Amino acid sequence: GCNSSSTSNEGEPDDSTDDNGTEETATGGQLVFGRGGDSTSLDPAATTEGEAFKVTVNLYETLINFGEQDTEIEEGLATEWSTSEDGLTHTLKLREGVKFHDGTDFNADAVVYNFERWKAGDKEQFYYYNSQFGDKIDSVTAVDEYTVEFKLNTPIAPFYKNLAMSPFGIASPTAIEEHGDNFFKNPVGTGPFKFKEWRENDRITIVKNEDYWQEGLPKLDEVIFRVIPENSARLNALATGEVDLIDGVNFSDKETIESNPELQVFERPSLNIGYLGLTSTRKPLDNKLVRQALNHAVNKQEIIDAFYAGAAEPAINPMPPVVAGYNPDVEDYEYDPEKAKELLAEAGYPDGFEMELWAMPVPRPYMPEGQKVAEALQKMFEEIGVKAKIVTYEWGTYLEKANAGEADTFLLGWTGDNGDADNFLYVLLDEDSIGSNNYSYYKNDEVHELLLKAQASSDQAERDELYKQAQVIIKDDAPWIPLVHSTPLLAGSANISNFLAHPTGSDLLSSVEIKN
Amino acid sequence: MAEVLLKVDNLKKYFPITGGIFGQKIGDVKAVDDVSFYVNKGETLGLVGESGCGKSTTGRVLMRLLEPTAGTVEFDGKDLTKLKAEEMRRMRKEIQMVFQDPFASLNPRHTVEKILEEPLIVHGIKDKDERKRRVKEMLEVVGLNSYHAKRYPHQFSGGQRQRIGIARALMTKPKLIIADEPVSALDVSIQSQVLNLLEDLQKEFQLTYIFIAHDLGVVKHISDRVGVMYLGRLVEITEAEKLYEKPLHPYTKALLASIPIPDPDLKQERELLKGDLPSPSDPPQGCAFHTRCSDCMEICKVTRPELVEVEPGHYAACHLYNK
Amino acid sequence: MLSYTIKRLLSLIPVLLGLTLIVFFMIRAIPGNPAQIILGQLATEEAVAELTKQLGLDQPWYTQFFLYLSDLFSGDLGQSLRTKSPINEEIWPFLAATAELALCAMLIAIVIGVNAGIISAWFQNSWFDYVAMVLALIGVSMPIFWLGLMEQWIFAINLEWLPTSGRENVRAPIDAVTNFYIIDTIIQGRFDQLWIVIKHLILPSAALATIPMAIIARITRSTMLEVMKSDFIRTARAKGLRMFWVVYKHSLKNAVIPILTIIGLQTGLLLGGAILTETIFSWPGIGRYIYEAINYRDYPVIQSGILVIAVIFVLINLIVDLLYAVIDPRIKYN
Amino acid sequence: MTQAPVLDVKELRTSFISSDGEIPAVDNISFAVNKGEILGIVGESGCGKSVTSLSIMKLIPQPPGKIVGGEILLNGEDLVPATEKRMRQIRGNDIAMIFQEPMTSLNPLFTIGNQLVEGIILHKKVSKKAAFKIGVEMLKLVGLPRAEQIMKEFPHQLSGGMRQRVMIAMALSCDPKLLIADEPTTALDVTIQAQILSLMKDLNKKLDTAIIMITHDLGVVAEVCQRVLVMYAGKVVEEASVSEIFKNPKHPYTIGLLQSVPDVREKKERLYSIPGNVPKPGTITTGCRFAARCDKVQERCLTEDPELYKQGDGHYVRCFLHASGGEI
Amino acid sequence: MELSTNNQLQRPLEPVEEKAVSPWLEAWRSFRNNKLAVLGTLIVLFFILLAIFAPLIAPEGINEQNFEKRLLAPSSEHWFGTDDFGRDIFSRVVHGARISLWVGFLAVTGSIVVGCLLGILAGYYGKWVDTIISRFFDILLAFPSILLAIAIVAVLGPSLKNALIAIAIINIPNFGRLIRSRVLSVKQEEYILAAKAVGMKNSRILFHHVMPNSIAPIIVQGTLAIATAIIEAAALGFLGLGAEAPNPEWGKMLTDSRAFLVQAPWTMIFPGLAIMLTVLGFNLMGDGLRDALDPKMKN
Ligand SMILES: Nc1ncnc2c1ncn2[C@@H]1O[C@H](COP(=O)(O)OP(=O)(O)OP(=O)(O)O)[C@@H](O)[C@H]1O
Ligand SMILES: Nc1ncnc2c1ncn2[C@@H]1O[C@H](COP(=O)(O)OP(=O)(O)OP(=O)(O)O)[C@@H](O)[C@H]1O
């Protein structure tokens, strides 16, 4: 297992520090956070995994922060920032007097060190850096001890939003050097909590950072992230008080939890889309009419009522409405099996056809019950004469095969990283993204042009307009059946207060309080 | 002199004992060790000896149900040990066997008819009615009824089963029958029925028997000549009368003396053999019997005595007569 | 005895080798390139090729296999692709968790199963016999995943007597030394925690114990019945021995070999078969460890995980074999 | 022989309950064993010899077996109603038993010493050490060499004859008044059988233990017994002293039996044989059970059940031919 | 003391009219008298009938989704309640019998065929053939079976068919070993020696003596194996590695309803009971068959 390398000064065994801690502070207390999977790395830059960020967001801080429950930008480790006219130079003023958990100072050199480290790595090592910034950052320099200057090759429209993403948490250069390859197991940041122990597939323990720069934070003494893979088992553990807070709550349990006075439900604002991809290179889905017909066949509200307990809204566009650039004027294909049949007949399939419908084997926030949604869809398609065979693989294979275009239709979804439209439309539907996140092999030159243009622009209004145009085209082409924007649920004991679920899925726990 | 049907020379059968780390051979069980004898046409040769002395093994090696380690078995002028598998298979028509355990030697899932028919099928009698007829005949011959044909072995008593076993052996009209303790598992009153049957059949079909038993009374009753085995070796062989009246080998003497006689007045003071039968995997040096022999001499501990003709037709393997 | 042990150990080599080979091939037959999986959906082709090379996956299979074997010989189980930790270290807590669960389950199964079997045989055709054997039959017919869920529903959720899942109270975690928490709490003198650990063990081990318990009870009963028919039992009774001694001394020792065989077999099966129970009770055990590794195409983990279980399984059977010789003087191993 | 018998069995009936109903394996058997006497019981397989002996020990497997009637008087005490506890005191102490199969009658997993000492400690209430000493003595008594060593050995290390000696030693270790030997030599070779028989005769003389010798070998009977019981299909068909049985057998079955044994002394041209098979128990319910195989069968044999008719001093026959007490 | 023969008054020595009683008939008689075995057979028959007449018994079918009727408790309309699709659980359980029985039967048949082939080869030819095949069995048996099944399904991809194949594979060594040991022990029997002595060819001995005497244990083992195969299929279904939606496979029904354990326990109770009962039925029947057929218990 992973031994605790407690950064506290006392060299005493863990339990004694632990006990002292609880006795000393009046607030404090311990929060056990039950979740579905373990982190694979605690070096946020080196991973793409949501489960990792859930922990690292509490260990590291980013230069810019998102809002408490939105993706607006706020002060983080940087207190002021400014952009040059041409949009190519960004200057950030850093917070003073912040220390890393290992006692070293946070300053401009540390920021530069981190960026250079990421820049030196390739896409495999530091995915988000390469996808969000990549070669577009020319240089990062320390102007003085607390000022950093970024020079870009081309403007990056969502530059600050990107900086606020969890992967760009600033780590202690000393610790990076010291731990080398094992840094991912020994995280050192400036965040409200310090890393204590990691037992793989079981739990990660983080403890209060006594020297945190924000007065009075964090409230908790200790947070334990505990792995309970099964959703219902996790809820059971919450109900019996073994854990205090859980994510991945089945929508179907919402009512039960709400009716229990000892529990409460938290809703995570939606920043996601769940959809059924229609691989447009595969027969007969290469026919637009067929794709539209399938769109007409789906009763989204029924799915939402049955599997989301109403905690979702039907998706019309490939991005959630909260994201700037959302086009509210696009109309959805209404649920109309007759129409669907007509379209099919028009496309040359009056008797329907057979196809595969791939269902995700794992619960995701945008689709906690992929298998069941698939079953419901299967039934709906049957109504219009399309026989869908439900197919599933383990998650790794699933993605790989879908990526290779082997699926006729497949369930999938996306949770936004930074709340920018680019992070949905370009990433998911641009032809550049075929082979990465464009699983449906959708290709439309017009859309491609619009998206590239939006990417290059730093005028938000112009960008919004471009994205709106793109959505209209995409709607007509129907490369997907956009299904839902879910409001993922969390649940906690009634003792918890001040917990705010963040749309990105990484929840900062510094102001959470618990009455024991 | 009568015609010799079977002649066995220097027959040996060793079973390997495996062991050690690699399961390699670490020794031999000399189940049959250099045995020679002959059987005349139409006679019964009895083989007696204590349990484990190699009687059954001898019987099986003769038919090549076990491959001999060494030696020759000449049957009707042919050396059986040299025959190819297929030739031997055909030859089995001529030599048949009756087994000791009437419960184990009949396939529990076959009807009597099937059991008896099989030898005919195997030896190429294709006509079904012909086979059926012969089965019926044979059942009558061994004292069963033709209505028994459809029944299964478990529906018969031990004695009846042994009759079925005998019938099976007779189906192919063999010349020689090796009977391996055919009556040991039977009760006295049934035993005599089977013995009588065997004798009747011998007369009727001019059969030759090798009759293996450990009951000296039975052997004497049925045999013309008797061979006595001890630890894989033949220690004495001669005509039955002679053997019982004037045994030569000390082991034979002791054996005869051990038989309880069903006559309360005849409570003779007998000489009991000391000790137990040594293990055939580690037989004593020299004469195998010397450890229990009351007449043991020095030479007995060193040299193995040969089977010699002490008197006409009376062979013994003992140094007492080896001059 | 020693030479027998050596002989048996040597004879394990082909089995283990074959096992390794089969696992090796099977893992490679699982669709999906591990390099791709590790790098995620967005990796470039060159990067995948690079990592493929780095992992040695481009080598011919026999080279890969022999490399793997030579690592195994030096006691190196390889490195997890996912966590990049040496499997030697990583696997232990999972193995220990499963072992603790399995041993606990086996203990329950043996104590109850053997005694129920003995008493059933002793009082053949009594009501106890009937009830015990019907229960045992239901036991062998029980889908344990269902039983586990029902247990959870009744005892953890409705009655709230026992915790629903996990090994410990995460609020006051146990400092793992051996990773056998019962032992850990005892050597650390934390007896309040010992109780908690035991409470966590009860439901999963009860679920896991069901089938072996039922099987052991049935085997015990039938072998005891057979043994109790034997001549030497009649001898013992003819001596005037108390039935208790006849049963527990003379009969049991003779019935022990088949019982032991089943116990060995079941213990081995539990180690790998605990995966369902582990899933239901969120037990951080080896079954789940391997199961998750399959999802991630973590070749080395799957390979070594299965191998470790198989080796343990084979070793348990070896121990059982050696125990035969201790119990039965007739089995002379030379 | 006016002395009170050690064991007096009166009208013992033992049945087995099966799906076909109640099958009497032992049907109204009466006999007595006197002190120091060797009583032989002969008969074909399945005629109820073992059931008789197990009934005396009350070791009939129950169910399906059951003693349904009669008395078993051991020194006047009726064992039929005796409790299991009382029986445990009697078994091995007052009545000891040895069995046919020396190979399987010893527990293979315990040392000879362990098994020998067990009974001694139980009945003689002595220390382990003392019991061990007695055990060694007993082994020496039955003529086993290196007794101390054998105490530490396991049954499989001994030959059949040695094991049977151990069984005898075990049986005699608590000075029983009665020893039941159920075919003790059937599984042994002739030479070993002779050793064991002579040992038993010696011990009988030396210790004055009464012995019930069950066998199917008439030679053995002639050799060791004083009195004989001939059983057929669960019933005693003839009882007499040994010399009477051999010189003057009366029951057709006894006669047939004696005639069908091939004799080493003289060669008969043809053996006599009793036709037919031993009936399965329970199949014959009326008349004399031997009637089907008897060549002297009369009308009434098929309908009436003959009684044991007294034929003079201690000679009883269950045959209508001798109903008047005369001879043919 | 002379003995005359030929007495008129002989009672028949045996009843002539006694019928031929084949060992099978004998086994059937003893099976019939075994109450538990009969009970087991009735249970199995019951489920077989359910499977055959499923469309008549439960005409509602397996996939009548009706979201208005989600998670209804058992009632006269829906005996076992409804699931989260509003589907009638009774209908699904009834149709599920088809899948479970079919999987159990096919998987076991498959392993019997392959296992027997290998087992006969090993037992009959001995030497290196035996060594190789036995080692192969040893290796397969050294895997914990469920893990092996999971791995096989991982290789083949999760589906009912592949689950069936995986179950068949993991059961092969059981049958292989059984047959091998049967062949070896039958080979030792005296009646085989007798057959050889008669001059029978090996192939004939194999087919006329060894095989018929091995059928009984295969039937017994096969019945019991169907029981385990049903559980194994359900376990794979439970792990999401078995039947595809909307097949009402019992194990899959259990996982699908795990979330409703508290809210709607009937969604779990009935499929679980169905598995248990079917398996119990096969186990009882197998036990009964063992008692009736295994020659060791006879005599
Ligand atoms: N297949 C075998 N493998 C090894 N040893 C064997 C084999 N068959 C027989 N033996 C040994 O060979 C010796 C002679 O056995 P065999 O069966 O011929 O004796 P027997 O005289 O027929 O004895 P019995 O009177 O008990 O039938 C015995 O010691 C036996 O253990
Ligand atoms: N446990 C039992 N269950 C049913 N019937 C039994 C049982 N034991 C004995 N019998 C029946 O009782 C009858 C007498 O058996 P017993 O063992 O006394 O015969 P035996 O004279 O000792 O025969 P053997 O010479 O074969 O030992 C047998 O026919 C048998 O069918």
Ligand SMILES: [Mg+2]
């Ligand atoms: Mg023999």
Ligand SMILES: [Mg+2]
């Ligand atoms: Mg008996």
